[in-house]
Amino acid sequence: MTQCIDQLSFGNLHGKQITAAFDGGNVSTDGGVLLVTEADRKLGLTGTLGGSLRDTRQAAKVSHIFADMLAQRVYQIACGYEDCNDADDLRYDPMFKTAIGRLPESEGALASQPTLSRFENSISRTQLLRLAHALADRVLDQYASRTPQRIILDFDGTDDPTHGQQQLTGFNGHYDEHCYLPLIVTARIDDGPDELLVAMLRPGKIHAAENALPVLKRLVAKLRERWPEVKIVFRADNGFGKPEIYDWCEDNKLGYLISLAQNSRLRAIAEPWMEDARAEYEETGETARHLHETRYAADRWRDERRVIVKAEVMAEGENPRFVVTNLVGGTAEDLYDEYSMRGEQENRIKELKNDLQIDRTSCHRFVANQFRVLLHATAFVLLSHLRKHLTGTDLARAQVCTLQRHLLKLGVRVRETARKVWLHFASNCPAQDLWPELLSRMRAAPA
Numbered sequence: 015m016t017q018c019i020d021q022l023s024f025g026n027l028h029g030k031q032i033t034a035a036f037d038g039g040n041v042s043t044d045g046g047v048l049l050v051t052e053a054d055r056k057l058g059l060t061g062t063l064g065g066s067l068r069d070t071r072q073a074a075k076v077s078h079i080f081a082d083m084l085a086q087r088v089y090q091i092a093c094g095y096e097d098c099n100d101a102d103d104l105r106y107d108p109m110f111k112t113a114i115g116r117l118p119e120s121e122g123a124l125a126s127q128p129t130l131s132r133f134e135n136s137i138s139r140t141q142l143l144r145l146a147h148a149l150a151d152r153v154l155d156q157y158a159s160r161t162p163q164r165i166i167l168d169f170d171g172t173d174d175p176t177h178g179q180q181q182l183t184g185f186n187g188h189y190d191e192h193c194y195l196p197l198i199v200t201a202r203i204d205d206g207p208d209e210l211l212v213a214m215l216r217p218g219k220i221h222a223a224e225n226a227l228p229v230l231k232r233l234v235a236k237l238r239e240r241w242p243e244v245k246i247v248f249r250a251d252n253g254f255g256k257p258e259i260y261d262w263c264e265d266n267k268l269g270y271l272i273s274l275a276q277n278s279r280l281r282a283i284a285e286p287w288m289e290d291a292r293a294e295y296e297e298t299g300e301t302a303r304h305l306h307e308t309r310y311a312a313d314r315w316r317d318e319r320r321v322i323v324k325a326e327v328m329a330e331g332e333n334p335r336f337v338v339t340n341l342v343g344g345t346a347e348d349l350y351d352e353y354s355m356r357g358e359q360e361n362r363i364k365e366l367k368n369d370l371q372i373d374r375t376s377c378h379r380f381v382a383n384q385f386r387v388l389l390h391a392t393a394f395v396l397l398s399h400l401r402k403h404l405t406g407t408d409l410a411r412a413q414v415c416t417l418q419r420h421l422l423k424l425g426v427r428v429r430e431t432a433r434k435v436w437l438h439f440a441s442n443c444p445a446q447d448l449w450p451e452l453l454s455r456m457r458a459a460p461a
Contacts, residue, residue, distance in 0.1 A: 022034040022035065039427075040108045040428040040429065041425065042107050042108050042109035044110065044423060045109055045424035045439055046423065047110060047113045047422060048109070048437075049453075050089055050092045050093070050113070050396050050397070050400070051113045052456055052457075053396045053456060054085070054088075054089075054396055056456055056459065057395070058152060059152050060392065061081055062148050062152055063084055063148050063392065064079070064083075065081060066141070067081075067084070067137070068141065078124070083125050084389070084392075085114055086110065086114055087130060087389050088389055088393045088396070089114070090104055090110065091389060091390055091393040092370075092393040092396055092397055092418075092422070093422050094369075094418050094422075096374045096390070098130050099127050100127075101124070101125060101127045101130050102126055104124070105123040105124040106124075109426060111124060117430055118430050118435060119428075119430040120430060134385055135377065135382045142381060145385075149211075149388065149391065149392060149395070150236065151236070152395075153201075153211055153395055154237075154240060157206075158240075158460075159460045161243075162203045162241055162244050163204055163244065164204060164245045166201070166202040166246075166247045166249055167199060167230070167246065167247065168199065168200045168249050168250065168358075169226055169248065169249070170197075170250065170360065170363060171195050171196065171198070171253060172195070173186065173189040174194040174372075175191050175193045176194055180375075180376075180377070180378055180380070181378060181380040182218070184217050184220070192218060193218040194215050194216060194218050195216045195218050195220060195224075196213060196214060196215050196216060197225060197229065198210070198213055198214075198362070199212035200359045207398065207402060208358055208359055208362050209398070210391055210398065213372065213387050214384075215375065215383055215384040217380075221253075222253030222254065223253055223254045223259065226254055227262060230248060234266065234268065245269065246269070247269040247341070248263055249271045249272070249352075249353065249356050251273045252274055254272055255272050255273065255274055257312075257316070259272070260272075260315070260319065263340065269339070269340060270340055270341075271337055271341065271349065272337065272339070273336065273338075276336065280323075280336050283308055283310065284325055284336070288327070288332065288334060290304060291304050291326060291332075295328070301329070302326065303325075304326070305322065305323070305325075305345075305346040305350050306325070306346055307320060307322050307323065308321050308323060310338075319339075320339050321337065322337040322346050322350050322353070323335075324337075339353075361413075365394065365414040366394055368415070370397075370414060372387055374390070399456075400421065400456075403455040403456050404452065407448060407451070420444070420445050424440070425440055426438060426439050
């Protein structure tokens with residue numbers, strides 16, 4: 015027999031040659047994608063999103079419907095394949111075929127990279143708006159059987175570096191680069207986890223708060239339509255500290271906790287408390303942190319407002335901070351600690367960027383890049399749904415990359431018979447005890 019040129023040698027083990035070849039047949043490294051499919055089935059997410067897209071192609075010539083292509087891209091992103099080019103190989107993967115609803119051996123391949131790229135570039139602005147609303151609605155539907163008491167909306171922007179002649183790219187001085195400036199909005203419903211509601215791509219050369227107020231108005235209307243009595247709090251950093259946002263929140267009975275950029279007047283107000291913090295630090299050598307409150311009005315404000323002042327001195331230097339709020343009651347310490355909890359949203363943004371590569375916006379057309387952002391956001395929602403049902407396990411607070419490694423990147427041999435599709439996972443798989451519990455919890459949760 016002629017030796018296969020694709021065989022690889024790894025030396026000898028106890029006198030036997032170690033030889034490798036990529037000829038194992040229907041084996042996949044992504045056996046856990048079916049967990050993502052289970053979460054999707056429970057939420058009805060990709061089906062709803064795909065069903066909201068209008069397909070103008072000739073039906074007789076269509077091999078891959080929009081809903082399937084959307085699910086294919088989302089599942090691949092969830093498993094760590096953020097590049098559309100990966101589809102050229104993964105379209106034959108037996109697990110991704112099974113996840114999309116095709117038999118792994120006897121039915122055809124999934125969509126190729128060119129087909130998916132045409133799909134991404136076919137989406138209109140009107141369709142994008144429908145997708146964005148559908149995504150937020152399906153996330154909120156998880157709480158349909160509850161009546162939340164309080165919802166905190168966290169707004170934040172982040173950078174998305176651009177390259178070449180992409181539409182609406184711009185130089186942003188804060189990030190010192192040409193980029194887009196996505197707006198990310200999460201909601202903390204009562205004491206639940208952060209739920210992703212908005213992932214909106216914006217041009218790079220804009221103010222950090224651009225489009226924030228229109229988005230806030232739409233979200234508040236959506237939330238109050240569901241839960242008229244729910245208390246809503248807007249929380250953000252100083253990039254969103256604009257008078258029109260304060261005014262609208264006050265006029266519409268929204269609470270807010272928003273950081274204030276430092277200026278000479280605020281530093282002068284804080285100076286007596288900073289002196290106390292300096293003295294304490296000099297005496298103890300340990301971080302000195304004092305929290306107080308005052309009344310303050312900037313020139314463009316219509317009224318004085320409550321401002322929380324943090325006077326802090328630590329080994330790294332002085333760290334005065336200011337937070338404006340219209341919340342009544344609560345100590346300065348309580349309110350500042352609640353503002354600081356927005357750091358959890360920053361962790362979600364890190365997951366979106368570092369683990370799911372939401373910044374893979376390499377299309378020329380801005381609208382196509384916004385569609386990609388929504389695909390990555392959808393993948394995040396599905397993985398967040400898995401994480402919510404891991405309470406009490408070692409993965410209860412795991413980051414997305416850890417969920418991928420422990421639950422999704424599982425080797426499996428796939429075998430199709432006349433009556434069944436068999437999935438043979440490794441007998442020593444460390445995650446095997448988690449699967450029955452996770453599936454049971456997801457299936458038992460309210461629809």
